[in-house]
């Protein structure tokens with residue numbers, strides 16, 4: 001099981017481009033202007049994808065910290081019962 005996951009509340013994206021500039025191997029800007037988390041899946045009200053390495057975590061945390069509307073979250077993957 002992956003150690004962490006990235007969550008993206010895409011509907012609230014204001015299209016500033018910071019995440020894609022900081023971490024382009026995970027983030028890209030859509031034609032409609034909103035950011036997209038590459039290889040993510042839609043879960044309820046957000047997109048998410050698993051990550052494993054501390055390096056990936058650090059780079060995505062940097063993107064999360066730069067997001068002016070704080071809609072990127074890097075969280076520990078909780079064990080499912």
Ligand code: SF4
Nearest residue numbers: 013014016017019067
């Ligand atoms: S940093 Fe946040 S607001 Fe800016 S494009 Fe990325 S997700 Fe959207």
